[in-house]
Amino acid sequence: MIPEATKVHNAADAGAFGRSLSDRLLPGLTRVLVVALVLYPIGWLVYGSVRSGAPFESGTLTLANYAKAYADPQIGRVVLNTIVFAFGQACGALAIGTTLAWIIVRTNTPGRRIFESLTLVLFLFPLIMAVFAWTMLLSPQRGLFNIVLMEVFGLASAPFDVYTMGGMIFVQSLYVAPIAFLIVAPAMASVDGNLEEAARMSGAGPWMVARRVSLPLVLPALSSAFLLLFIVGIESFDVPQMLGAQKGIFTYPTLIYHAIAVRFPADYGLGTALAMGLLAVTAVAVLVYRRIMARGERFETIKGKGFRTREIDLGNWRFAAAGLCWMFFVVTVFLPLGIIVLGSLLRFFGRFSWAMFSRLTFDNYVRLFEHPAIGKAIVNSLILAVFAGLACVLLAALVGHLTVKSKTVAANIMEAVAMLPIAFPATVLGVGMLWAWIVVPLPIYGTILILAIAYVTRYLPLALRTVSGGFAQISVEMDEAARLSGAGWGMTLRRITLPLLKPALSAAWLMLFMIFIRELGMSVLLVGTGNPVLSVVMFDYYQSGELGLLAACSVFLIVLILVTTMVARRWFGVRFSQFGIG
Amino acid sequence: MRSGPTQADLAHLRIAGLHKAFGEFLAVDGVSLDISAGTLGTLLGPSGCGKTTTLRIVAGLEQPDSGRVELGGSVLCATGSPMIPPEGRRIGMVFQSYAVWPHMTAAENVAFPLQARKVFRSEIAGKVKEALRLVRLEAHADRYPGQLSGGQQQRVALARAIVFEPRLLLLDEPLSNLDASLREEMRIEIRSLQQRLGMTTLFVTHDQDEALSLSDTVAIMQRGRIVQAGRPRDVYERPTTPFVARFVGWKNFLRARVADSATVHVGDVPLALQSGGLSRGTEVDLCIRPEELFIRDASNGSDRDERELAGEVIAQLYKATHADLEVLVAGRMLSARVPASAEFVRGQPIFVRLAPEHVLMFPADTDLDP
Numbered sequence: 001m002i003p004e005a006t007k008v009h010n011a012a013d014a015g016a017f018g019r020s021l022s023d024r025l026l027p028g029l030t031r032v033l034v035v036a037l038v039l040y041p042i043g044w045l046v047y048g049s050v051r052s053g054a055p056f057e058s059g060t061l062t063l064a065n066y067a068k069a070y071a072d073p074q075i076g077r078v079v080l081n082t083i084v085f086a087f088g089q090a091c092g093a094l095a096i097g098t099t100l101a102w103i104i105v106r107t108n109t110p111g112r113r114i115f116e117s118l119t120l121v122l123f124l125f126p127l128i129m130a131v132f133a134w135t136m137l138l139s140p141q142r143g144l145f146n147i148v149l150m151e152v153f154g155l156a157s158a159p160f161d162v163y164t165m166g167g168m169i170f171v172q173s174l175y176v177a178p179i180a181f182l183i184v185a186p187a188m189a190s191v192d193g194n195l196e197e198a199a200r201m202s203g204a205g206p207w208m209v210a211r212r213v214s215l216p217l218v219l220p221a222l223s224s225a226f227l228l229l230f231i232v233g234i235e236s237f238d239v240p241q242m243l244g245a246q247k248g249i250f251t252y253p254t255l256i257y258h259a260i261a262v263r264f265p266a267d268y269g270l271g272t273a274l275a276m277g278l279l280a281v282t283a284v285a286v287l288v289y290r291r292i293m294a295r296g297e298r299f300e301t302i303k304g305k306g307f308r309t310r311e312i313d314l315g316n317w318r319f320a321a322a323g324l325c326w327m328f329f330v331v332t333v334f335l336p337l338g339i340i341v342l343g344s345l346l347r348f349f350g351r352f353s354w355a356m357f358s359r360l361t362f363d364n365y366v367r368l369f370e371h372p373a374i375g376k377a378i379v380n381s382l383i384l385a386v387f388a389g390l391a392c393v394l395l396a397a398l399v400g401h402l403t404v405k406s407k408t409v410a411a412n413i414m415e416a417v418a419m420l421p422i423a424f425p426a427t428v429l430g431v432g433m434l435w436a437w438i439v440v441p442l443p444i445y446g447t448i449l450i451l452a453i454a455y456v457t458r459y460l461p462l463a464l465r466t467v468s469g470g471f472a473q474i475s476v477e478m479d480e481a482a483r484l485s486g487a488g489w490g491m492t493l494r495r496i497t498l499p500l501l502k503p504a505l506s507a508a509w510l511m512l513f514m515i516f517i518r519e520l521g522m523s524v525l526l527v528g529t530g531n532p533v534l535s536v537v538m539f540d541y542y543q544s545g546e547l548g549l550l551a552a553c554s555v556f557l558i559v560l561i562l563v564t565t566m567v568a569r570r571w572f573g574v575r576f577s578q579f580g581i582g
Numbered sequence: 583m584r585s586g587p588t589q590a591d592l593a594h595l596r597i598a599g600l601h602k603a604f605g606e607f608l609a610v611d612g613v614s615l616d617i618s619a620g621t622l623g624t625l626l627g628p629s630g631c632g633k634t635t636t637l638r639i640v641a642g643l644e645q646p647d648s649g650r651v652e653l654g655g656s657v658l659c660a661t662g663s664p665m666i667p668p669e670g671r672r673i674g675m676v677f678q679s680y681a682v683w684p685h686m687t688a689a690e691n692v693a694f695p696l697q698a699r700k701v702f703r704s705e706i707a708g709k710v711k712e713a714l715r716l717v718r719l720e721a722h723a724d725r726y727p728g729q730l731s732g733g734q735q736q737r738v739a740l741a742r743a744i745v746f747e748p749r750l751l752l753l754d755e756p757l758s759n760l761d762a763s764l765r766e767e768m769r770i771e772i773r774s775l776q777q778r779l780g781m782t783t784l785f786v787t788h789d790q791d792e793a794l795s796l797s798d799t800v801a802i803m804q805r806g807r808i809v810q811a812g813r814p815r816d817v818y819e820r821p822t823t824p825f826v827a828r829f830v831g832w833k834n835f836l837r838a839r840v841a842d843s844a845t846v847h848v849g850d851v852p853l854a855l856q857s858g859g860l861s862r863g864t865e866v867d868l869c870i871r872p873e874e875l876f877i878r879d880a881s882n883g884s885d886r887d888e889r890e891l892a893g894e895v896i897a898q899l900y901k902a903t904h905a906d907l908e909v910l911v912a913g914r915m916l917s918a919r920v921p922a923s924a925e926f927v928r929g930q931p932i933f934v935r936l937a938p939e940h941v942l943m944f945p946a947d948t949d950l951d952p
């Protein structure tokens with residue numbers, strides 16, 4: 001063993017503790033990377049909006065794009081549509097998510113564990129598939145519900161039409177409701193039963209307790225959930241494009257998409273000027289949201305000893321609550337899955353009839369895998385989901401490592417920049433990326449690399465949120481105890497920090513995998529012709545009415561998601577409550 | 583075995599003139615403290631007075647603005663010279679939150695400091711076992727912290743802190759998260775372990791009972807300064823400021839005014855008491871411990887002695903071995919210890935006797951008004 005005195009002396013010489021090369025290089029590199037990822041495309045977006053012509057043409061500076069975009073009388077209608085849609089689906093989703101949260105967290109309804117899992121299944125349900133399934137259920141021509149209702153009640157015309165504003169709000173509400181659940185449920189679970197009991201002892205009846213104590217305690221969660229849902233609604237692309245745009249009901253993002261990818265010739269200037277407006281709106285909304293979130297922290301109560309959530313005994317009503325939940329999940333999960341599987345086994349999905357079942361065939365699957373593009377699309381999507389997900393998690397971990405426990409100005413700025421993309425709607429970032437890379441003579445535009453960059457940029461905040469949750473759970477003292485034990489920076493990171501962070505990192509990766517495998521809003525703008533991805537292929541099938549192929553493709557996607565989720569839960573012990581939503 | 587420090591260079595901790603500010607706020611304001619090799623010293627003070635900060639400076643987790651820390655003759659940090667990082671100090675520490683790593687078993691937690699210090703693998707198992715035996719946890723070696731109770735987690739933290747035979751052991755309110763009976767038990771255990779291993783130890787607490795019963799030396803801290811240090815008995819019997827007096831259990835305070843050299847006035851009631859050299863008219867605080875305040879029933883019409891004050895009973899609180907009597911005297915609540923068999927009723931008039939040999943007198947400290 002080294003004699004004591006020498007050891008101390010050596011340690012004193014190593015005064016620059018923890019200043020290895022990587023330690024000095026890494027922060028700088030991370031900073032440059034984050035700034036480049038986030039600000040470069042936005043810089044181009046601003047430039048593109050005041051420039052005439054398409055990115056690959058020469059152009060001059062002009063304000064004509066803005067004039068064209070905002071003098072158009074149609075824009076008022078579109079803004080109104082966007083607000084109505086965002087507001088409607090936020091209300092719907094909040095009502096559904098809160099009810100579910102209340103039943104699952106606060107009552108003694110039987111089957112709560114199952115309902116919680118089903119809520120997460122709903123969360124993972126790709127919107128493309130959901131929309132597709134609901135057109136098969138509620139389309140005026142061939143929707144199963146409409147046909148059944150018309151026959152049962154002898155109606156002359158279909159009672160429901162999914163291709164309307166109402167239809168859009170309905171479908172979207174069902175599938176974004178889990179976002180409300182994920183925010184509201186933990187808030188409800190953290191209400192200390194003693195607080196409510198104290199109110200009861202003070203003489204308040206159940207309603208007064210609910211109104212004066214329980215509700216105010218979850219109100220911050222409710223309002224932040226609502227605002228987040230509203231922002232999600234404004235930015236939403238899949239549902240408005242697949243249901244509304246078909247019938248000329250445009251929202252802001254679909255109008256941008258129309259200008260750049262649908263109308264001929266494409267009007268990049270117009271699309272970009274529109275994107276600037278959308279960006280301004282979401283930026284303000286996100287600012288308000290963060291303000292409210294910051295204020296909400298005041299409401300966090302300190303949990304004393306004896307903390308527990310009070311379970312409300314619903315009596316016999318608990319069976320009614322269970323029935324309601326089952327009905328909800330049958331309608332949102334099992335029925336759509338069933339109709340998609342059925343659709344995948346039929347050559348043509350026309351009007352529903354019992355005779356269909358005698359014509360079941362695997363033709364669609366055979367055709368699907370003979371389709372030249374599909375193999376490549378699947379490989380591309382998997383590569384993106386796995387590796388762009390990994391890259392995003394690593395970057396988030398680095399940013400988190402440099403910012404979570406540091407209060408320096410540099411750290412604050414980096415965190416703020418890394419969180420900026422939370423205000424970038426997919427369509428807006430897509431347009432920015434288009435400008436940013438189309439002229440760069442590197443093999444990025446047209447390859448899946450541009451998608452990888454776009455995915456990592458837009459979802460960095462979400463990953464950072466999840467990873468920060470992990471960092472926050474590691475008390476500084478855990479690291480300090482390691483250092484007093486004699487471990488240096490590297491050993492502390494390897495043996496203490498990373499193992500403790502592993503659950504958060506795998507949760508972040510799984511979440512990104514699920515998002516990337518079905519990302520549509522940016523992909524549809526950026527995908528190269530020879531380089532398809534799964535979501536865009538499915539979108540194309542939908543547009544061109546290849547419903548059998550679309551159904552088969554959907555079934556494949558479901559299997560992929562199920563397998564990945566199971567693997568992640570089994571091997572990495574990922575829990576969904578770790579997802580840094582909001 | 584390790585060629586550890588010999589008894590001779592066994593670590594004497596010497597802290598001199600430590601200062602540490604957080605922004606404008608002086609958390610540690612000139613702390614100096616000596617703890618002889620192999621003894622246990624305690625920092626006692628109310629929450630927020632800078633105990634943890636001092637401890638963290640000694641550990642190397644915080645850099646002082648100025649001052650010096652020496653351990654066994656080697657300088658750990660001093661103004662102007664490079665600081666030795668925590669892992670180079672060979673100091674064991676038990677954190678208030680224990681900071682037991684949740685992803686490692688008890689044995690893995692304890693083995694970590696040995697691995698970090700590159701102890702031969704063949705020796706590790708034996709040392710871990712020995713450390714766990716010392717804290718009576720050998721049966722739980724393979725449990726994860728999540729499967730251990732608070733008290734057991736704390737023993738893991740303790741074993742982890744002593745396993746590498748540190749030159750100094752730091753304990754930051756290690757008992758504050760335990761319930762009362764366990765606290766008593768761990769207190770005795772920590773003390774006997776410390777004496778058996780002859781380890782220099784710096785213990786932080788806000789509990790005077792703990793401090794007085796455990797330590798060889800006690801230092802009382804107030805607002806970042808050490809206001810009195812010494813043997814527990816000396817501090818307890820001869821506090822030098824009203825703050826220290828109150829902190830070590832002189833609970834009863836009366837405001838009085840010096841009348842002449844042998845009399846003070848409490849309100850306008852004269853009380854026989856030597857006032858030393860204090861000049862007439864000086865405001866003073868009289869301190870007396872509950873167990874030295876004698877109560878006598880006054881309802882039978884007997885006269886007041888010149889060493890007594892009149893009051894009335896407010897409440898009697900029964901304890902296991904005695905009762906606490908709350909009485910109102912000259913507008914202040916005083917607490918007296920009476921036999922459990924005593925029976926006083928609320929509102930009963932009484933006399934309290936202030937025996938001069940048990941009364942401390944300080945110039946009045948306006949800070950201390952209850």
Ligand SMILES: Nc1ncnc2c1ncn2[C@@H]1O[C@H](COP(=O)(O)OP(=O)(O)O)[C@@H](O)[C@H]1O
Nearest residue numbers: 604607609627628629630631632633634635636
């Ligand atoms: N990192 C810090 N930043 C700012 N203030 C701090 C920090 N650490 C401690 N303080 C302040 O210093 C004072 C002393 O803290 P501490 O040493 O933890 O007290 P104690 O352990 O005696 O309760 C407290 O008022 C605390 O708010």
Ligand SMILES: [Mg+2]
Nearest residue numbers: 630633634635
């Ligand atoms: Mg403290």
